[in-house]
Amino acid sequence: MKKLILAKGVLAASLFCCMSLGNTACVNRIDEEPEVEIKEGTIPITFSIKMEKANTKVTNTTFEKGDRMGLFATTSSGSIKGKRYIDNLVLEYTEGSTLVAKKTVFYPEGDVPLDFISYHPYQTEGVATGTSVLPVSVQTDQSNEKNRAQSDFLVAKAQGITNKTKSVTLEFQHKLSKLAISLTPDASNSANDLLKANPRIIATGLKTSADYNLEDGTFSNLAGTQDIIASGEWNVKDNKLTGKEFIIIPQTINDGKQSFIMEWNGRIYSCAIPDVEMNSSTQCTINISAMQSNSNVLSSFAGKIKEWSSLPPIDTDNMEDYTAIHISALSFSLSNVYRIYHEGVPVAEVCREYLKSASLTSRAIIAYPVDENEKTDLSNGIILQLADRNDTICGGKISWNTDDYGFTYTKGKSTGIDKLYIDNNHKLLLEKPENAIKVNVACYTLRDIRKGVSTEYPIVKIGAQYWMGGELHATTYRDGTPLKKQIDLGTDKAGYYKPDK
Template identity: 50%
Template sequence: MDKQKHLKTLSSQSFLIAVLFSACVNQIETEIVKESSIPINFSAGIKQAVSTRVTDAGFENGDKIGLFATLTGTSLGTERYIDNLSLEYNSILVPEKTVFYPEGNAALDFTAYYPYQQDGLQTGSTVLPISVQTDQSTAKNHSASDFLVATQNNISSSNEVVSLSFRHRLSKLKVTLVPQEGENLEEMLKSSPKIVASGFFTKADYDLISGEISNTSAAADIIASGEWTQADETLVGKEIIVIPQHADADNQSIIIEWNGGIYTCPISKIDLESNTQRVIKIAISQADHTLAGIVGEIES
């Protein structure tokens, strides 16, 4: 009987240990973190410094955002409490699975980015590869060329929504055509000149902690998005999302395909910064196949 009691006691202890370990959902290298019963809910908005989204200051239904969370004070490059969770925007942000705050007084730091990448961050890294589409003429490709980041730090467990305010991390060029003597603005509008940004890097690495963009590569031609409209005797409405980079006349230019002709406008020497847009005003005439273009100052 004593032997049977002893085996029964061991069995109960084993069951208890199994239950305790099965309750631990999140595990990082240095400690086991238990989830609480409080779910984490999110909302998202976009700061309006530069409108590169189709809907300018908001996300569209179906947009997917990637989310990381670490215990406050823990590096994103080492241990992650939430690792690249997909959030889909459908009027609200819906996570692919419900996530919970940790038990106790532990706070979380959140880092979110758009558009979502399935591979996320490599182990030990805080760097994401980013890129822009070479054909931005469709709304889908234009939106896919955007890259936005939001952070919220030291968020304690509560039933409050975690508000993610996104900032654009890329740059935008807006093109204005100024017809010269002999050119008819309405005829130009009907002919709808095609705009291509030539020689711009389309790939790079982005550090989610420092915000640094590095390893720019894959120079290519980028077809602009948008539709022409008349404004103060000019044509406006074409724009290109580009990775922040240095531009100069030796390497970058704006190419205009118009009435069967191809016109080239070299880019003046300039640094294209994150979260900014610049207007390129091009004086255009079919008599000149090399055009004069002026890159304007930064616009908010």
């Protein structure tokens, strides 16, 4: 046991905000490499997570609703320092053990092996071009539940993935360290006396930020020495107080400059943190002998270091896609709009809508090109099917006027259209061209995430406008502020109405 000299002092805590979260992600396709030709992929990647418990990852289990991760992918012959197949794609954990991707991504074609790297919590800036280093920090006020969750940095890797018929497992590992506190009372006090006093404890002198290399798993450039407020709540176990913890950057503690400061019954006590080597994924229990005295002396020693348990895996499910867009395969059950992707970028839309004018009134399925800015070109629609007409007018052109929401219609000549193709200039064609590109079709919905709960709503196209095709199911604003429940419909107050049945 190492005895420590304590000094009375003033408890000061400074707050430091470290992680910046965002809503955007960039998804790019790798250019051709010298020995591996990468062609467009046709299998979309979806993400899910298996979980056994609903506790937070700080307590060794799984993600919480609303947690976001970043995902990178490169070819196995490539490097995250170079071209990236997926660049900092944001995933959000929601209800139902799912991870919701902010943007659709696809596998490359063939047996090109991919290396996946994912990290948590998500950072908008991600990893700069030409480097594999990600800046990492811990929150200094970890008593806040959200801050505590955001202080746990995790990384998962899956390398050399070529078999797309099996799910890709990403097993997250803790990359930071954890100090757990145990308070042992002296003979004049009991653990329940300590619990009633509810001592407040902080750690000082520890490095709070560093650079993490996603490729080799090392930390560098440790900096920052802000005070850290412990997370958790005290509880009694074996006549000791346990439950307080600190998430810290892995570091060597051996220079006597790191200490715990504790407020106990209106007094301030401090003790040096024992010499200990804190590595990634490890937890060390610090046992402190708590004795109230005029000398303000507490003693402590380092307990057993144990491995931090890993998180449950993330699996990848696959489904097949194709070159031709088969109209009969589109059920429109989840939305009246589909988006057609090439290399992960939308190039066309297929909409089920209603047309009404002096020249044409019918339910219709119409394809529209999508420009490089991901804006639908409503002036160049192709009518694929007309549900209420039996004459040979499919394949006609429709152009919407955004001023009065009317349309100009040019009659087609096709007797029936069951497939649509897109060439390498992103032109929509009814006959298969020699330069037809391979495409991926995904239902286009409005995705609303509130308090970690994801709800998807269908989209309905009416004229030149896009509308939500279902009632909004929300009892809070997006920031979590509750909406007031209204008794009657038709009031002019903001709120929500839920019928009794």
